[in-house]
Amino acid sequence: MAEDRRRDHVGPQPRRPKAEDESRNQGERNPGASRLCDRRQPAESHGEDGRHRHPAQARLERQGKIGPRSRCQRDGYPQAGAGPLGGRVIANNPRQDQDFRHSARRCRYKTCAAGPLARVPNCHSLRIHLSPVAIMTDNQKPVLRFAPSPTGMLHIGGARTALFNWLYARHTGGKFVLRIEDTDRERSTPQAVAAIIEGLEWLGLDWDGEITYQFSRAARHREIAEKLLAEGNAYRCYATQEELTAMREAQRAAGKPIRYDGRWRDRDPSEAPAGAPFVIRLKAPQGGETIIHDIVQGDVRFANEQLDDMILLRSDGTPTYMLAVVVDDYDMGVTHIIRGDDHLNNAARQMQLIRALGWPEVTYGHVPLIHGPDGAKLSKRHGAQAVGEYRDMGYLPETMRNYLLRLGWSHGNDEIIPTPQAIEWFNLESIGKSPARLDFKKLDNLNAHYIRETDDGALADEIAHLLGRKDPPQTLSAIGRERLIKAMPALKERAKTLVELAASAEFLFTDGAREPDAAAAKILSDDARRTLGEFLGTLEGTDWTGHALEEKARAFAEAKSLKLGQVAQPVRAALTGKTTSPPIFAMLEVLGREESLKRLTAHVL
RNA sequence: GCUCCCAUCGUCUAGCGGUCUAGGACGCGGCCCUCUCAAGGCUGAAACACCGGUUCGAGUCCGGUUGGGAGCGCCA
Structure with a gap:
């Protein structure tokens, strides 16, 4: 199947005449030279x-x-x-x-x-x-990670981040590890952990090794904080919450940047109030700048004076996110961090920590966020945030992978990129720098493509699954499944989502006369119902195949000097109760003589 | 307020100083095909945010303006 897909994406791409221009320069081309250096040098x-x-x-x-x-x-x-x-x-x-x-x-x-x-x-x-x-040495395989915090569902933006990390790991033969950042005990829930895992599995993004739960590593984090303290790269700060709030308000009022002013940075430990709670803060460099060599954004410079001394260990002795990420990434051997650009500012602070620790620097890639169709940050009012919702709306995982990939990453003019191809092509350089919006029309189009690619049995299974989730749940009968499989080639060409597919197949799952909807009822006029009866009369002894039935209909229409549509539409309306369906003669065959006649005769006048 | 990021058709994007009268895809319009709806084929409308600079030459490099976004927690 992978082969088929690969072939497919190549597709008949219309060649622009421009492409032929290349022949002009062919003679002079030096195949060994770089794309840069050999460019058009007659x-x-x-x-x-x-x-x-x-x-x-x-x-x-x-x-x-x-x-x-x-x-x-x-x-x-x-x-x-x-x-x-x-x-x-x-x-x-x-x-x-x-x-x-x-x-x-x-x-x-x-x-x-x-x-x-x-x-x-x-x-x-x-x-x-x-x-x-x-900078990466050749023998060092990259280690990528996805590190969500389990405070909600797997977000669509998170899914894309995971995808990029996963693709790069698979592309390079490196590792893709999963870490659950559950250090916030208040907001982390086991349900959210389950939802994230489920989402990842549905998307087909498999991770290497065991899942790391960040909270379980608190002792290690604390150890590093102590080490920093012992080495003089961190210090105890006894400022109270109230004190800090007052400080920020004063800064805000004065129009000054809001940041910790380092009031405990250089105080002698002997000044510490006995027994008072304290946090441990990093003694960050105060001059110069911290530069992030971001693989997506380029060099991003931060003046150190505007980065304050971040908290490493809270007063209750638990590690903060900043400490935990850096320690875990180091311990897990992470070499590349691809994440949303809402973390870009954090990268500078994390880099300060990494340097204070003398650990190898990781490579960052900050991917722009996904916006809703209106350009604003994706939020609840845009609907579908969680990947589970996309599943419920009837999108295929393959569709999501392709769509999410193209949202912010490109490979020339290629649009249809099945996963194996994506793994082969994916690189970090081609990640776009500007934020992208969700476009459901394009998602639909892509989904329609992959539905057509999916085999009939698998699609039938999906529909069975969807029916089971209905309220009340329905089951797919043996006869229903048989009809469904037969009709699938025609059905799947018409559906944008699995939900649509299921809806369009609905008439296959019922028995006996159909109740026409409003539009279908209009088609079934008295005239039409009489015509229907006359047509049924000619069907005696006909082979019940789509082909034979269509021949009969054509002959009947010609004899009555009607257009084929004048015969076919009433048949469709009576057979399906709707005005649209897959080719109607094929559907007659799928339903069989007995069931078809039951439905049709019910509407004959 | 301060810091950082971004800017090509409605949307996703191609573009790596001359091949740009700016290409593709989705969507939209028209035509063909047709038993309906799709699919498919052909075809049309549709964009370099603005202002400067560098250069023989700027969508492409630099700066500014404007507009969007993100971050400024003992959250992650």
């Missing part, structure tokens, strides 16, 4: 000095319109400082030299023969980049 692009340049540039140069200052210089890379991400554009015109920090996605050097030094094509400037990917 012979004419080599000037008398043998350097590469764009034909247009060469032309302009020959015409004397541009001078040597604009020339591409391939050699003599200036010794620019290149950070782990971003870098410096070196132009021939020094005034144009520029620093880059947002260029994570532009890094293509990996395929560049020139190594980490990549030349900007067709341009007189040079760009130097080093991607975080390069």
Whole structure:
């Protein structure tokens, strides 16, 4: 099946004539060179000095319109400082030299023969980049994690985060681990844990190893906090809640940034009020900046002076989220953290902690949040937040994976990307930076596609499941299932969701005359009912197959100089009670002679 | 208020300084097919937020403006 799907996505993509242009340059192409370096460099692009340049540039140069200052210089890379991400554009015109920090996605050097030094094509400037990917040593397989807090259902945004992590782990052959962040004892519930696991399983996102429950690791977290304290990287703070609230209010009133002012940072421990409760805070650096080399957002810089000393251990001795994540990620060997960009600010603080601990830095990727159809943050009024709701609405897991993947990640013009293909293609560089909105129309379209791809038996099972969840629950009878399977090829071509599919199949599950709905009743006029009777009269001894019945109907219509529709529609209305259905003659066959005649004769006038 | 992030058709997006009269998909309009509804085929309308800068050349690089979003807890 995987093979089928793979073939399918390739589909008949109309080729734009533009694509043929490639043939123009084929001769000059150097297959070994990078995409950057070999880009359109026909012979004419080599000037008398043998350097590469764009034909247009060469032309302009020959015409004397541009001078040597604009020339591409391939050699003599200036010794620019290149950070782990971003870098410096070196132009021939020094005034144009520029620093880059947002260029994570532009890094293509990996395929560049020139190594980490990549030349900007067709341009007189040079760009130097080093991607975080390069920092990762080759023998180290990535470890990804999904770390939800069990305070509600598995959110659709969380599902996408999980998907991205999972895909990257599967793509690289690394690990995908699951950690339940249940350190908030007030809000965490076992039901929520179950819902998250169920959601993940439904989506087909399997994790490696055992689930880690963060709360169970509190002792370890405390140990690290003590270690920090002992090493002088953390301190005890005896400020009370009331004191801090007052401090924040004063800051707010004065229009100052709201943050802890470090009042216990440098006090001597002897000043501590005896026996008073305290929290442990990180002694964060006060000058300089903390830079996150984010794989999605590029370099994000935070001035340390605006990051206050965060609490590591609460006064009741329990660890805070900041401490717990960092310790757990370290202990679990996590190398990459892909999560919602609502955590971007947290990343800076976590990085400070990691550095204070001297642990290896993880690679962050902060994915933009998903918004509702109106562009606002996804909330209850947008309906469907929990993945379980999507299941109930009749969407397939495969659909969700494909849709969620495309929401913020792309691979050229590809839209239909079955999971095996997604695993093969997925990368971190192609994650988009801007927030995306949910579009149910597109979800429907995609779901319709995957429904058509799903085999009939599996679809029948889904419908049985759906019927079972109805109130009151219904069961799919043997005869119902048999009819359903027979009609499925025609039915599934018409359904956008499983719910729709079940509804459109409803007429297969009943016996005897159908009660026409309003529209169907209109079709069944006296004239139509008489015609129906006459038509039934011609059916004596006919083979009860869709083909034979259709032949009969055509002959009958011609004899009566009616259009086929004038015969078929009343049949449809009587047989199904509705005005739309799969091809009606095929449905006659599915229901069989006896059942069909029972339904039809009931409406004959 | 402070910090951070984002900005191409209605929506998801392609775009990696010249091949952009900006491509695809969903949705919408028209035509074809047709027993209804779909599906399918053909076709149409539809976008680079704005202003500066760099450059021979900017959707693409830089800065600003505007607009959206996120965060500023002894929550996670």
